[in-house]
């Protein structure tokens with residue numbers, strides 16, 4: 760995994776959406792993925808040849824065409840590095856005015872993406888909370904903000920149920 764400035768980094772992700780329990784009117788415990796896509800913007804995903812071939816097959820492309828379209832040609836390391844377009848992974852789509860980001864290759868996404876877990880300690884998840892929902896995380900790891908913003912956020916999480924992809 761590479762940060763999108765091409766410095767070595769770790770992982771990525773964005774899928775399971777589960778609603779979190781409400782603790783009080785202005786805090787929410789735990790943080791589940793709310794599909795902000797910040798992690799898919801911050802990092803470039805490294806895939807090995809097997810993963811690349813699997814994704815190519817999913818897209819109905821020959822391996823060489825997949826590489827030509829989706830691999831970052833600047834990469835000199837092992838395997839491939841997925842390209843970024845407009846500051847995000849080439850496979851990231853957005854919906855609902857940009858609040859909901861979807862991975863176009865979710866069923867075959869790279870292991871690095873699968874292994875990424877959201878959390879209130881993640882700067883990426885915190886950045887997405889602040890950017891999209893104007894919410895923050897307190898020292899106890901609880902999401903906090905105005906009652907109205909928390910309600911909108913919880914409603915959004917609820918709307919994602921059954922839409923996990």
Ligand code: SF4
Pocket residue numbers: 771772773798799804841848849850851852861862863864865868869872
């Ligand atoms: S492959 Fe999917 S989950 Fe992984 S960085 Fe790209 S858009 Fe995000």
Ligand code: SF4
Pocket residue numbers: 772773774791792793794795796797798799876877878881883884885887
């Ligand atoms: S930054 Fe966190 S909440 Fe946003 S898509 Fe990634 S894992 Fe999910």
